[in-house]
Amino acid sequence: MTRKQALVVRGGWEGHEPVRATELFLPFLRGNGYAVRVEESPEVYADAAAMAGTDLVVQCVTMSEITGEQVAGLSAAVAAGTGLTGWHGGICDSYRSSSDYLHLVGGQFATHPGKEPCERAGGQEDNYLPYAVEFTEAGRQHPVTAGVEDFELCTEQYWVLHDDLIDVLATTTHPARPWQPWHRPVRSPAVWTRRWGAGRIVVTTPGHSLDVLENPNVRTVIERGMLWATRTVSAS
Template identity: 85%
Template sequence: MTQKKALVVRGGWEGHRPVEATELFVPFLRSNGYAVRVEESTDVYADTAELADTDLVVQCVTMSEITAEQLAGLSAAVVAGTGFTGWHGGIADSFRASSDYLHLVGGQFATHPGKEPCERRGDESDNFLPHTVTLTELGREHPVTAGLEDFELTTEQYWVLHDDLIDVLATTTHPARPWQPWHRPVTTPAVWTRQWGAGRIVVTTPGHSLDVLENPNVRTVIERGMLWATRTASAS
């Protein structure tokens, strides 16, 4: 049986600890039989031969920029069957200036609402809110999330702008608080998949810090997402 090849691409904003975060999952990939290559920039996306030979791309690159050549290489690989996955800002807040990247992924971080102003201390914990990740009907059956129950987190709660071509496995609801400008609760995707050509994409929005990534529910979703997104035989 041919060994699967995974490419881990990391970088961007250091606040999401791209090296430490991805190192949490490299042993999982190797234990599941993947040959893992790690790259510290998106330059590799322009290597069309390398991407054509890659079964799964795991990206952890928050913000940053991507060139047209790099994005074209990534997009072509996904269309041809290469899986694409990641978590939090490493995939849902990457390359904000690239509308074509947003089109590929299907959803984009907009904000993470904060605590009541009088409770804020001026650090990242101002945006750590208790919230529920709620499985959808599809999510209760999908291989990435089947068997999981709704779960609670206290961390950044992503508000995502998205299109209708994503398959939402879990959601989270932002309540309307007196200090916020919106007037009714807003429910947005927390975990979704996307079929793009022959490729599969999985986005998991929790994952701001290492402790969140080590949460059993979050980690399960990310790890299953890697396996599910990997190129299938029909895409070979």
């Protein structure tokens, strides 16, 4: 039986520890029969032959830059059946200057609301808030999230701008607090899938730090997302 080919692309902002974060999932991929290739930049996306032979892309690249040729290569590969998945800023805060990448993924990090100003000390923890991840009716039936109960985290809570081509499996709600300028609670997607041609995309927004990635609920969703996103049609 031919082994599935997984491509892990990592880099960008070091605050998300792209190397250590992706290393958490390499044993899972190999244990599920994937041959794993690791790249430290998106340059490989422009290699049509390499991408045609890739069944799953796991991306962990926050911010950074991508060329038009590279994003076109990634989009074409997904449309042809290559799966794409990732978590947090590594997939939905990547390549901010590329509208084509945003169009592919379907959602873009906008902000992570912070604590009351008088409680802030100047570190990343200023943006750590307690919040709930709540599964939608679709999420309670989807293979990526079925059987996972609503859960709570205390970490960055992503506010995501998105379109309606995504299938939302879980949401999170940003309350309207007195020190913030919005006037009513805002619901944001926390986990979603997207069909792009023959390909499948899964985005999981929690995952700011290693302890969040090791949360059993977060890890389950990410790992199931890898399996579900993997190519389901034969590469030509």
